[in-house]
Amino acid sequence: MSKILIVEDEQNQRELYSMVLQEEGYEVDQASNGKEAVEKVKANKYDLVVLDIRMPEMDGIEALGKILSRDKKIPIIIYTAYSNYKSNFMTWTADAYITKSSNLNELKEKIAELLAARSK
Amino acid sequence: MxxxxxxxxxxxxxxxxxxxxxxxxxxxxxxxxxxxxxxxxxxxxxxxxxxxxxxxxxxxxxxxxxxxxSIINDFKKGKFIAHHNNNHSNNSLSLIIKELSVMGRNLDSVLNSQKSEISKLRELYQNIVLSISSFFIVLNEKGDIIFANESFCKKFQFDLEDIIGKKIDSIFIFVTPTIKESIKSVLTKKEPIIIEKTHLLSSTSIAIVADIKISSMIVEGETQVILIIDDITAICKKDFQMNLISQVSETIQRDDEIESVLHAILIGVTSGSGLGFNRAMLFLIDNKEKKLVGKMAVGPDTMEEAIQIWSSVSACGIDIYSQLKSYQEKNHEKSNFINLVLNTSFSLKDTTNIFVQACHNQEYIHVYDAYNDPRISEEIRDFMGVKEFVVIPLISMNKSIGVIVADNKFNQAPIGQDSIDLLSIFAFQAALLIESYNNLHIIKKEMEKIQEKQEALIESEKLAAVGRIAAHIAHEIRNPLVTMGGYARRIIQLAKDTKEIIKNQDHIIKSASVVLKESERLEKTLSNVMDFSRTSSFIMEFNNINEIVLDTFELLKNLFQERRINCKLNLSEELPLVKSDFNQMKQVMLNLIQNAIDATPPQGEICISTKSNGQNVYISVKDTGIGIPPEDLNKIFEPFYSTKVTGVGLGLSIIKKIINDHNGDIAVTSSKEEGTEFVVKLPLPK
CATH class of the missing domain: 4.10.860 (DNA Excision Repair, Uvrb; Chain A)
Incomplete structure (x- = not known):
């Protein structure tokens, strides 16, 4: 069973994603900011990270760098309400950049796609 | 012997x-x-x-x-020197004759010396009387004239014989009550009275402004009144000219109505001692209509009114402003004369019109006898209704802008060359004043336009400040929307499964309450933003400044995160309410915090704090930016000062204005090392 880390400061969103992804059959861990995410990545092994960008304490961009410096191969999906971070080259190092939507299908499809590619 | x-x-x-x-x-x-x-x-x-x-x-x-x-006879006659035929005979009679002639000679020398003394005195007195330029008349107790000096007769063109025995009422067209009362008072109290700056108008149409000294003397048991009249017309004229122009220009600066300006000019023309014309009219060229249009008139309607004015107004006092006031009070009932002028206009093409001619030729026209002057059309003759008048063009920058027409309809006094010269000078000044008024008017209008534009600019700048954070606000909206949508989908999904619906009930309710909560948050965010679009009306209420700071901070929270700036809030918990406009103060906070964010590098810190000392509430916004150069510190509140690439530099001037409207103050301290701190001071109600 693939293990996914959801990094999101909005509690309601975080819970929604984890519910939906659990229903999809994934094991889901939650982190409310970048700092927490980096710690969790250090402590656990995740198959995929869904990462919000704008968060208190440590934002997604910084967290992204730290996570990748530790594990270059871990797939990371940036999932943010802001489309303008696409111009930030740091985000290019992520495997996907998805703008938040109430429809989670795109996210689910991207997760499935990335996990399939990884298992090959 | x-x-x-x-x-x-x-x-x-x-x-x-x-x-x-x-x-x-x-x-x-x-x-x-x-x-x-x-x-x-x-x-x-x-x-x-x-x-x-x-x-x-x-x-x-x-x-x-x-x-x-014969010698004694001569003595009786006052002749003291006999013919010298004394024949030196040695008798006593000769002796007597001799003695008598000696006595006669002595008497004669005494008398002669007295005579010369007297004639010297007489000459002296005569010289004194003659050298007094004053006119004087002497009245007996009944008020009949019993003497008038030569200069009086000369000035007022009377023959002495004609006025002896007459009352002063009959030689002057009007005698003010002040003069009459003063004569009475002098007769009873015997104390001299001086009446200053009074109009006198003789029945021979000689008008002067005079100081009159009335005193009494007793001649052979009868009281006589002496009126010494000093002609101060010339002095008054000079005084008048000295301050007339400055008064008129002051009026122009004070009033924004051209009517008042024009009226002030005409008052100058008619004002008693000034130019002293009875009536004055002003016509200005209307370039659009190609007409000479009656703009203003000053002057009485009737002789009675004229006398009333002359006797009530102090002649030298030309306080135009007070005259203007009385004019404005009276203005609602415009006199026939003013109405006549205001309703009169002449086509500029009509070159037979003498007013138009004066305009074209840029030279004054003095009409001596309008009824027999071929230059005068029937129209003008009817309009003026007077024999003699003068038309003076108003010339500014070599261009006629109108005419002043003046006459002496009521006292019929002839118009002297000196009056015309003076009027010409005055007209020249008046033309300049009208021109500068017009220019001023244009400038004022332009200023108003600029002002309007500036206000619009300020309004738009206020919105622009919101606009600059619009992207962040959009995300502020997007996040709750995404959450709401997500949970709504979930509810639908859960509700689809009819068998599991009971089991999922809790789940559904929980999801719905999330939607509700998020929508509430969204509403709050929206009204937070909407506050900025309602700026026109000013509502002063008691507000908690902390609430305003927090609201604004909420709006900018995303911006802080994006710029990775740490924001420290240090809000006093016991902050008194401040009478203020909530939205305007929010605008102040938004602009201040935005400025602080713009000035602060990533990882920097902004500290927002509030405190009160019982008299004022202080809001401080302190950044850790690069500071403002000392030489720019006094410029930053000026409109359009900006160091940023974006924005027009109105942010701080908007803040300043709002703070001023709150009777508050804003201070700034800045240094390169410690950044900039703005402190807003708002007074608490006493």
Missing amino acids: KRRVPIFILFFGAEIFLILAAFYLIIYFKNLPEIHTYVALFLGIYLFVRALVFIIIHSKTFTKINYIL
């Missing part, structure tokens, strides 16, 4: 002998011998001679007595 006595005795003896001889002859007359006849004849002859001598001697004495009598 002693020698005479023996002669006198000799004569006396001879005479006695002769008388005795005569007796002898008479006694012996009848038989006189021939010798006796000769003796008698000799004696007769002697007696005859003696009688002759006697007569001669005594006739001399008579002459002397007569001479003395």
